[in-house]
Every structure is written in structure tokens, then in C-alpha cells.
Amino acid sequence: MRRPADRYDPLTIFLHWLIAALILGLIVLGFVMTMPSLDPTLQFSLFQWHKSFGMLALLLAVVRSVHSLIRVRVMPVAGMSRLEHLAARGMHHVLLALAIAIPLAGWLIASASPLEIPTFAFNLIVIPHLPVPKSDAAEAWWTTVHAVLAYSTLALVFLHSGAALYHHYRRHDDVLTRMVGARRRTLETSVRETRS
Amino acid sequence: MTRKTVLFAALLVAASLPQIGRSAVEVPSLAEAAGRYAITPGSSIAFSVDQVGGGGIRGRFREFSGTFNLKAGDLSHSMVNFELKPESVTTGQDRIDAFLRSGAVFDSDHYDTISFRSNRVQQTGPDSARITGTLTAKGHSMSESFDVKLTAWTGRKIAFDVSGRIFRSRYAMDVGTPIYSNVVQFDMMIEGLRS
Numbered sequence: 001m002r003r004p005a006d007r008y009d010p011l012t013i014f015l016h017w018l019i020a021a022l023i024l025g026l027i028v029l030g031f032v033m034t035m036p037s038l039d040p041t042l043q044f045s046l047f048q049w050h051k052s053f054g055m056l057a058l059l060l061a062v063v064r065s066v067h068s069l070i071r072v073r074v075m076p077v078a079g080m081s082r083l084e085h086l087a088a089r090g091m092h093h094v095l096l097a098l099a100i101a102i103p104l105a106g107w108l109i110a111s112a113s114p115l116e117i118p119t120f121a122f123n124l125i126v127i128p129h130l131p132v133p134k135s136d137a138a139e140a141w142w143t144t145v146h147a148v149l150a151y152s153t154l155a156l157v158f159l160h161s162g163a164a165l166y167h168h169y170r171r172h173d174d175v176l177t178r179m180v181g182a183r184r185r186t187l188e189t190s191v192r193e194t195r196s
Numbered sequence: 197m198t199r200k201t202v203l204f205a206a207l208l209v210a211a212s213l214p215q216i217g218r219s220a221v222e223v224p225s226l227a228e229a230a231g232r233y234a235i236t237p238g239s240s241i242a243f244s245v246d247q248v249g250g251g252g253i254r255g256r257f258r259e260f261s262g263t264f265n266l267k268a269g270d271l272s273h274s275m276v277n278f279e280l281k282p283e284s285v286t287t288g289q290d291r292i293d294a295f296l297r298s299g300a301v302f303d304s305d306h307y308d309t310i311s312f313r314s315n316r317v318q319q320t321g322p323d324s325a326r327i328t329g330t331l332t333a334k335g336h337s338m339s340e341s342f343d344v345k346l347t348a349w350t351g352r353k354i355a356f357d358v359s360g361r362i363f364r365s366r367y368a369m370d371v372g373t374p375i376y377s378n379v380v381q382f383d384m385m386i387e388g389l390r391s
Contacts, residue, residue: 115291
């Protein structure tokens with residue numbers, strides 16, 4: 001059975017939204033858990049949840065990347081200019097790269113920290129530290145990288161979702177609907193246009 | 197969390213007859229060792245908490261004090277009183293020290309002392325004993341036991357190795373489990389100076 005090249009397959013759609021929810025949740029959690037006035041017990045717990053979900057995000061982002069390499073390429077929706085298509089593809093690649101780079105930078109924080117706090121994902125699996133030298137300076141450096149990448153991603157996500165909403169509400173095309181797995185919108189649009 | 201008290205060892209020592217058993221240290225008679233001792237600053241109150249994947253946190257308390265009283269002919273009624281200042285905890289990592297002092301663990305701003313008061317001493321060998329008493333930390337008092345072994349005796353000074361395992365959850369200090377073990381292993385060297 002062949003998949004139409006103008007639609008995303010269910011796994012791509014599922015991973016897209018799951019990773020999006022994880023990353024947004026992790027950014028909120030990352031912001032809250034680093035507030036200085038936090039109760040230390042709660043703070044410790046929030047850090048561990050952040051590390052667990054961050055590792056899950058990393059795993060899913062790697063799966064998504066591998067999957068995107070082997071799946072049938074999805075055609076751009078009709079009416080997009082070459083420049084728009086290139087900008088969209090560029091954004092998708094950057095977001096996917098960040099979805100891997102951010103948790104990797106987080107992993108490097110835990111790995112470089114002299115505190116050597118284990119990463120015990122969901123209290124089930126010990127994730128070993130990456131083989132990097134440990135120092136306060138290295139930990140601080142990766143903490144900065146992690147935060148800058150995360151907040152930059154948040155800005156890009158606003159651009160990305162803003163563009164999707166623009167396509168949906170202004171262009172009335174399939175850019176957003178095909179990522180939610182809905183039926184092609186051109187049919188509805190055609191019906192509406194026919195009636196009007 | 198906690199510490200232990202140590203002194204009992206003394207009792208064991210005393211209780212045993214010199215000719216019984218083999219010990220690395222010449223075990224004095226109880227009559228010889230009987231008396232009141234003050235725990236010296238040269239003692240060491242070390243602890244460790246294991247973590248998943250190997251390794252763990254090792255630390256010690258720098259401020260502590262205590263006395264023990266070895267009763268001639270009545271080892272089981274020997275007494276140990278010990279207290280330490282959780283504020284003095286040190287692990288070699290300032291951030292870990294600050295976390296241990298915080299409300300998550302010792303809450304040393306509100307509970308500045310951890311104490312142990314023995315209520316029973318059982319001799320377990322010619323130079324060893326088990327001391328049971330009440331450990332009070334962070335507003336919780338629980339019965340705990342420590343194993344004591346005589347390591348040195350000079351007539352004026354007496355020293356013991358004291359070890360014990362404490363469940364920190366009993367003292368509302370179980371933050372970080374199961375990443376960090378609930379068990380705190382204490383390994384102490386208690387030196388007493390006859391007073």
C-alpha cells in the first residue's frame with residue numbers, strides 16, 4: 001500500500017506532536033525548577049523529572065530523525081513559492097536538530113557536573129554520564145548552552161506555529177491540517193467556494 | 197542524619213576478661229576501663245550514602261561532642277550521650293553541603309542538633325558491643341543501634357570503631373530516593389579521654 005506523498009504518515013504526526021508537547025513542557029519545567037525561591041526538595045524532584053522527560057525527548061527526536069530519512073518525502077502544498085518551501089524545510093531541519101541538541105546539552109550538564117548526580121530516568125533506567133571532564137566551569141558552560149538553545153527554540157516554535165496558523169487561516173491550505181492528520185482541506189475549500 | 201554514639205564499646209571492653217578471646221587490642225578489664233570519658237575532637241564522624249549506578253555521597257561532621265560512662269561490673273548499664281551539629285556537615289562539595297543543611301535534609305536552621313542517648317548495651321564479643329538508644333534528628337526520635345569495636349586502649353584514652361545503618365526516611369530526610377539510597381552508613385572512630 002502506497003502512502004500519498006502529500007500527507008504525513010501517522011508516526012510522523014504522532015512524533016511531531018509528542019515531541020512538541022515534551023519540549024514545551026520541558027521549557028516550562030526548566031524555567032520553574034530554576035527559580036531561586038523554590039523549596040529544595042521540590043526542586044530536586046523537578047530536576048529529576050526534567051532529566052527523565054528530556055531523555056525521552058532525545059530518544060523520540062532521534063527516532064523522528066531516522067524516520068524522516070527513510071520515509072517518503074512529503075510534497076509542499078500547492079501554491080507555495082520555492083522560497084517559502086525552502087524556508088519551511090530549513091525551519092523543520094533546524095527544529096529537529098535542536099530537538100536533539102537541547103537534550104544532548106542537558107545530558108552534558110549532568111555529565112560534566114562535579115556533583116555526579118545520576119540520571120535515573122523515571123526511576124527505571126540509569127543513563128550513564130557522557131565521558132567528559134567534570135568541573136564547575138564545564139557544568140556552567142553547558143547550562144548556558146542548554147538554556148540558550150531552549151529559549152531560542154521557543155522563539156523558533158512561535159515562528160513555526162505562526163507560519164502554520166498563517167497557512168491555515170490566511171492561505172486556507174493544507175499545511176496545518178495535514179500535520180493533524182485531517183482530511184485534505186482543499187475539498188472543503190472547494191465546496192465552500194462552490195457554494196459562495 | 198544521625199550519628200551514633202559510640203561509646204558503648206567501652207563497655208564491652210571492660211566486661212570481658214583479658215584472657216578470653218583474641219583481640220587486636222589488649223582488652224582491659226571492666227574495672228580497669230570503668231569511668232567517665234569525654235569524646236575528643238580527634239574522633240571522626242563519617243557517613244556515606246550510596247547512589248544508583250555506583251558511587252555516592254561521602255561526608256563527615258566536624259562539630260560533635262559527647263560523653264560515655266563505663267560501669268564496672270555492669271556493662272549493660274553503661275551510658276553514651278552524643279550530639280553533633282548538622283550545620284558542620286562537609287562532603288567536599290559546597291552545593292551538596294548547602295543542600296544537606298537545607299530544609300530538604302537536616303533543616304539545620306530549625307534543628308541545630310542531632311543527638312543520641314543510649315539505653316542498652318549488649319556485649320557481642322570480647323572487644324565488641326551493640327549499643328541501642330534513641331536517635332533524635334529533625335524532630336523525630338527513633339530507636340537505633342550501632343556496633344562498637346574496641347580499637348585502642350592506653351589507660352587514659354580508649355577508642356572504638358562504631359558503625360551503623362540508619363534509614364533516613366524515618367527522620368523525614370528521604371529526599372532523592374531512590375537515586376540515593378535510603379540507608380545512611382555511618383563509620384565512626386570515637387576516641388574517649390578519661391575525665
